[in-house]
Amino acid sequence: MTESTPRGGTAEHTLLVVEDDPTINQALSDRLTAEGFRVVRAVDGPGAVAAFTEHRPDLVLLDVMLPGYDGLEVCRRIQAERPVPVMMLTARVEETDVLVGLGVGADDYVTKPFRMREVVARVRALLRRVERAAELANTPEALVSVGDLHLDRGARRVRVGSDEVHLTPLEFDLLAALAVEPGAVRSREELMSGVWGWADARGTRTLDSHVKSLRAKIGAERVRTVHGVGYALEV
Numbered sequence: 001m002t003e004s005t006p007r008g009g010t011a012e013h014t015l016l017v018v019e020d021d022p023t024i025n026q027a028l029s030d031r032l033t034a035e036g037f038r039v040v041r042a043v044d045g046p047g048a049v050a051a052f053t054e055h056r057p058d059l060v061l062l063d064v065m066l067p068g069y070d071g072l073e074v075c076r077r078i079q080a081e082r083p084v085p086v087m088m089l090t091a092r093v094e095e096t097d098v099l100v101g102l103g104v105g106a107d108d109y110v111t112k113p114f115r116m117r118e119v120v121a122r123v124r125a126l127l128r129r130v131e132r133a134a135e136l137a138n139t140p141e142a143l144v145s146v147g148d149l150h151l152d153r154g155a156r157r158v159r160v161g162s163d164e165v166h167l168t169p170l171e172f173d174l175l176a177a178l179a180v181e182p183g184a185v186r187s188r189e190e191l192m193s194g195v196w197g198w199a200d201a202r203g204t205r206t207l208d209s210h211v212k213s214l215r216a217k218i219g220a221e222r223v224r225t226v227h228g229v230g231y232a233l234e235v
Contacts, residue, residue: 002029002040002041003038003039003041003055004038007086008096012036012037012040013037013038013058013059013127014037014038014040014056014057014058015032015037015038015039015040015049015057015058015059015060015061015123016039016040016041016042016051016052016054016055016057016059016060016061016062017029017032017039017040017041017042017049017061018041018042018043018047018048018060018061018062018063018066018071018074019041019043019061019063019065019089020043020044020063020065020066020067022043022076024063024089025041025043025111025180027116028116029041031116031119031120032120032123035120037123040055040057040170041182043066043067044048044065044067044068045066045068045069045070045071045073045074046068046069047068048060048062048066048074048078049074049078052078052081052082053081053086056082057084058084058085058127058130058190059084059085059086059087059126060078060084060085060086060087060122061087061089061119061125062074062075062087062088062106063087063088063090064088064089064090065090067093069212071088071089071090075088075105075106077107078105079105079168083105083127083156083169084169085107085108085126085127085130085169086105086106086107086108086172087106087107087108087109087110087119087122087123087126088106088108088109088110089110089112089114090109090110090111090112091111091112100175102121105168105169106168107126107168107169107170108122108126108170108206109206109209110122114186116217124197125196125197126196126197128197128214129170129173129195129196129197130169134160140166144176144179144180146179146182146187146233146235147235148160148161149179149218149222150164151172151175151176151177151179156169156172158172158175158218160218160219165217165218166217167214168213170195170196170210171210171213174191174195174196174210174211174214175214175233177194177195178191178192178223178231178233179230180231182212182232182233182234182235183232183233183234184232185226185230185231185232186231186232187229187230188207188229188230189230190230191207191230191231192207211223211225211231221234222234
């Protein structure tokens with residue numbers, strides 16, 4: 001486990017990079033350090049969990065295929081310890097793999113080979129989303145009910161009837177965005193901008209995968225697809 005700090009000052013955010021390929025690990029760490037982040041590195045599953053506990057990073061970049069135990073198990077363990085945004089780094093792009101990752105708490109997927117510029121942009125977008133979510137938690141609209149679906153933005157909890165539903169951080173933010181105006185259609189561009197912080201809809205696959213995962217947890221009939229436009233939360 002190693003650590004890198006930006007030149008000329010203290011970083012505002014700490015990132016944990018978990019990648020067993022030394023070339024990719026070093027390149028990612030160097031670029032993120034140059035962008036002003038404090039970077040902690042790990043090369044296997046046990047080392048990743050230990051580094052997470054010790055350094056309490058604000059975001060984790062996590063390879064799927066790792067020695068010790070894989071990235072999915074690492075994601076399960078760190079999310080059980082403390083919710084944190086996770087970006088998976090993977091060569092596996094099958095829908096089932098994506099959904100399994102989302103189910104254990106991943107927020108985004110970047111497929112190898114990736115461009116450093118895109119990774120940095122997605123990291124910044126995820127961090128902005130966390131900051132916006134914290135701001136929303138303190139607004140008067142913190143409690144939202146749509147039929148028997150209840151959202152508490154402050155506690156970041158969801159209930160369907162009397163049953164609590166456990167959502168990943170990004171699933172919760174997606175549901176909260178749809179619940180702002182129940183029944184109204186939110187375009188893909190609105191959702192990608194409002195939830196992910198992206199200026200365009202290049203993350204369509206990510207959005208669709210999260211919607212599918214969200215439906216599995218709260219009921220497929222609650223989220224309506226408007227083909228060619230976006231999604232709506234049914235009243």
